[in-house]
Amino acid sequence: MGTLDKNSYIPYYVQIKEDILERIRNAIYRPGQQLPSEQVLAQEYQVTRTTVRKALEELKREGVILTEKGKGSVVSNSRIEQSLLQFYSFGREIGTTVEAAVSRVIQVRQIPASPQLEKKLRLARNGKINEIVRLRYYRNTPLILEFSYIPLEVAPSITQNDLQYQSIYDLLERFYGKRIQKAKEYLYPRISDVYESELLQIPKHSPVFQTERITRGEDGRVLEFRRSVIRGDKVAFSTELK
Amino acid sequence: MGTLDKNSYIPYYVQIKEDILERIRNAIYRPGQQLPSEQVLAQEYQVTRTTVRKALEELKREGVILTEKGKGSVVSNSRIEQSLLQFYSFGREIGTTVEAAVSRVIQVRQIPASPQLEKKLRLARNGKINEIVRLRYYRNTPLILEFSYIPLEVAPSITQNDLQYQSIYDLLERFYGKRIQKAKEYLYPRISDVYESELLQIPKHSPVFQTERITRGEDGRVLEFRRSVIRGDKVAFSTELK
DNA sequence: GAGTGGTCTAGACCACACC
DNA sequence: GTGTGGTCTAGACCACTCA
Numbered sequence: 001m002g003t004l005d006k007n008s009y010i011p012y013y014v015q016i017k018e019d020i021l022e023r024i025r026n027a028i029y030r031p032g033q034q035l036p037s038e039q040v041l042a043q044e045y046q047v048t049r050t051t052v053r054k055a056l057e058e059l060k061r062e063g064v065i066l067t068e069k070g071k072g073s074v075v076s077n078s079r080i081e082q083s084l085l086q087f088y089s090f091g092r093e094i095g096t097t098v099e100a101a102v103s104r105v106i107q108v109r110q111i112p113a114s115p116q117l118e119k120k121l122r123l124a125r126n127g128k129i130n131e132i133v134r135l136r137y138y139r140n141t142p143l144i145l146e147f148s149y150i151p152l153e154v155a156p157s158i159t160q161n162d163l164q165y166q167s168i169y170d171l172l173e174r175f176y177g178k179r180i181q182k183a184k185e186y187l188y189p190r191i192s193d194v195y196e197s198e199l200l201q202i203p204k205h206s207p208v209f210q211t212e213r214i215t216r217g218e219d220g221r222v223l224e225f226r227r228s229v230i231r232g233d234k235v236a237f238s239t240e241l242k
Numbered sequence: 243m244g245t246l247d248k249n250s251y252i253p254y255y256v257q258i259k260e261d262i263l264e265r266i267r268n269a270i271y272r273p274g275q276q277l278p279s280e281q282v283l284a285q286e287y288q289v290t291r292t293t294v295r296k297a298l299e300e301l302k303r304e305g306v307i308l309t310e311k312g313k314g315s316v317v318s319n320s321r322i323e324q325s326l327l328q329f330y331s332f333g334r335e336i337g338t339t340v341e342a343a344v345s346r347v348i349q350v351r352q353i354p355a356s357p358q359l360e361k362k363l364r365l366a367r368n369g370k371i372n373e374i375v376r377l378r379y380y381r382n383t384p385l386i387l388e389f390s391y392i393p394l395e396v397a398p399s400i401t402q403n404d405l406q407y408q409s410i411y412d413l414l415e416r417f418y419g420k421r422i423q424k425a426k427e428y429l430y431p432r433i434s435d436v437y438e439s440e441l442l443q444i445p446k447h448s449p450v451f452q453t454e455r456i457t458r459g460e461d462g463r464v465l466e467f468r469r470s471v472i473r474g475d476k477v478a479f480s481t482e483l484k
Numbered sequence: 485g486a487g488t489g490g491t492c493t494a495g496a497c498c499a500c501a502c503c
Numbered sequence: 504g505t506g507t508g509g510t511c512t513a514g515a516c517c518a519c520t521c522a
Contacts, residue, residue, distance in 0.1 A: 189431035254492075492517100
């Protein structure tokens with residue numbers, strides 16, 4: 001259905017963009033899946049192809065879809081997976097090429113939430129959580145140490161096996177029906193502690209980046225709090241200005 | 243003159259975008275100055291307004307120009323002034339509002355370049371440089387400590403007075419005719435030293451961000467190397483993912 | 485060859501800023 | 504009012520991909 005409000009003061013292309021986003025959230029269009037052609041979308045929404053293109057252009061710019069000449073548009077794999085990482089440059093190599101990125105699960109366990117985590121996760125008192133510790137490599141060098149915290153309310157009990165062949169977000173969605181609505185991520189400078197230093201193979205008390213991310217589900221509840229420690233000697237952030 | 247190559251395989255809108263960039267570099271269009279209207283540009287380049295708009299849209303997205311409905315488009319003030327800072331969020335406040343940003347010059351002197359600086363600035367042996375140290379405040383709190391290094395070849399001798407009412411880039415352009423071509427900036431985590439800590443009013447050996455920026459002129463030579471130390475307790479970087 | 489996205493034209497109407 | 508950027512239409516041709 002082309003649910004376009006022709007009387008709204010909101011431009012058509014914005015309405016179309018929002019509608020497509022909504023369809024992606026509702027898994028009508030799934031990651032990796034081909035979108036209908038611009039021609040078809042134009043008919044469906046009863047607008048010209050130009051207007052559809054304007055909507056798709058914005059989605060492309062935001063990394064929601066990918067387009068290929070002569071082929072079509074496909075929905076990107078969860079943008080939330082990428083996050084700030086897309087801005088990093090790893091040493092002299094190019095950013096987030098999926099190929100060379102390998103991850104190892106260090107630990108998965110169920111523990112009571114600390115007061116700080118209860119706050120971050122908006123948990124009730126004495127809440128229990130899954131703790132998942134992973135180490136991400138790039139070309140055999142450990143670069144990122146990730147701590148994920150997921151309330152048992154959200155996912156009863158996660159095991160190491162669950163994470164062998166799928167991401168946390170895939171797991172949450174496929175097995176627990178929790179769809180991700182949005183996430184907010186922050187970047188700070190920090191000094192590594194002894195544990196982090198050892199796993200990342202850097203001198204203790206080295207300067208590192210830390211990111212914190214809070215992911216929320218459709219009902220607005222916190223699905224995950226994730227803290228990542230990123231080597232400062234190998235990973236930089238850069239922009240070029242012209 | 244609309245110097246559009248109609249036989250090129252390069253799209254018109256890209257050619258137009260490059261041409262406008264070139265005009266900005268050549269100060270035909272200056273920062274703060276109004277661009278010709280889309281209508282006029284379309285005539286000049288002998289294309290439709292739609293095509294001009296596509297070019298302007300990209301320039302707008304890249305922060306080169308600003309457009310205001312009903313008024314027109316103006317060239318942004320040196321984008322290079324903004325840099326990565328536009329991505330930061332200061333505590334709970336919003337990013338780079340010019341108003342509340344005050345800067346104080348701590349020191350200006352001429353010194354021989356250290357070997358490291360010679361390398362960064364691509365200087366010959368025993369090169370001399372201007373060193374400018376500034377402290378930037380936001381709401382009376384020191385947030386950023388900036389070290390600028392400019393070869394004497396570029397600007398013979400800079401004094402504190404020169405920087406009272408204008409930026410370094412304004413100074414280079416107005417008094418020394420050095421126009422900026424491009425800049426590259428990097429962001430790292432670091433640990434503050436005693437001097438930095440004192441000026442920024444933070445405990446010594448605190449985690450901080452450091453940016454390094456290399457600015458080049460039209461001939462490709464390095465005009466400035468700048469190192470900024472940014473408080474990690476007040477400044478964060480954030481993105482929202484939807 | 486049929487279908488796709490990429491570019492471009494030649495118009496149109498609107499909301500807004502300025503005089 | 505006139506001029507501006509913002510949106511939209513209805514076409515067109517192209518280069519590309521895939522069968």
